[in-house]
Amino acid sequence: MKYLKSIEQNRTERTDQLAFSGDSINVSKAQPNDLQEIYQIACSVGQNKKVATKGFLMDDYSSDPKFYQAKLLSDIFELKYFYVARSKTQDKIMGFLMLNTREEWLSNNTGWIEEVYWNPRFDMSKTDNFVFVDKTAIYAPYTGRGIGSVLFSNMIADSKKRGVNGIFAETIVGPEPNLASLAFKVKQKYIVAGMRYEV
Numbered sequence: 001m002k003y004l005k006s007i008e009q010n011r012t013e014r015t016d017q018l019a020f021s022g023d024s025i026n027v028s029k030a031q032p033n034d035l036q037e038i039y040q041i042a043c044s045v046g047q048n049k050k051v052a053t054k055g056f057l058m059d060d061y062s063s064d065p066k067f068y069q070a071k072l073l074s075d076i077f078e079l080k081y082f083y084v085a086r087s088k089t090q091d092k093i094m095g096f097l098m099l100n101t102r103e104e105w106l107s108n109n110t111g112w113i114e115e116v117y118w119n120p121r122f123d124m125s126k127t128d129n130f131v132f133v134d135k136t137a138i139y140a141p142y143t144g145r146g147i148g149s150v151l152f153s154n155m156i157a158d159s160k161k162r163g164v165n166g167i168f169a170e171t172i173v174g175p176e177p178n179l180a181s182l183a184f185k186v187k188q189k190y191i192v193a194g195m196r197y198e199v
């Protein structure tokens, strides 16, 4: 089961200063030669064992390296918005955020709008022109240091520039809830727009 969230676009701040001293983060579009670093990050938080309080990606990326690397490479080439966060001092990628345009999301999730149990008070006009945050992942040893927030601020600023009027993301609440992701989304001021059962 997933709660579906939409965010009020009233944030204006941008920041690339991190919570730990002496480092800052540069956000840019993912490039094919970033693949290995992106894959290592995915492996660090996408494992067979899901830890609710640390957060997790659904897939177990180490289980089939060829398959998952090919999938990530195709996302790097195909997706219009695939951001990476690079530590300036370490010159290393620390996290990534994949965004789908409305067309990209609905072409892979046909019937999504009809499958969601929408909150009757939710303003459905936000589904006319939206982006969907498909995956956010920070290298496991560096979670909780503000990198996800930097990626998020950059994504919001970009989406505003493009006149997007809805930003959606889904968080798993069962059978194993992603508590870190839920807390992150509360912090980012998402609101619950609906819920969906995955079949």
Ligand SMILES: CC(C)(COP(=O)(O)OP(=O)(O)OC[C@H]1O[C@@H](n2cnc3c(N)ncnc32)[C@H](O)[C@@H]1OP(=O)(O)O)[C@@H](O)C(=O)NCCC(=O)NCCS
Pocket: 045, 053, 054, 055, 056, 057, 134, 135, 136, 137, 138, 139, 142, 143, 144, 145, 146, 147, 148, 149, 150, 178, 179, 180, 181, 183, 184, 185, 187
């Ligand atoms: C969820 C995730 C993307 C957040 O990124 P992050 O860089 O760790 O988050 P930030 O340091 O910017 O934290 C921002 C807020 O999120 C919340 N948060 C982040 N990690 C948390 C955790 N493990 N437990 C509770 N709250 C958490 C806090 O409210 C935090 O604010 P605070 O620092 O003022 O307490 C990251 O932890 C991650 O990659 N987790 C594993 C993969 C995952 O769950 N992805 C999301 C599903 S696609």
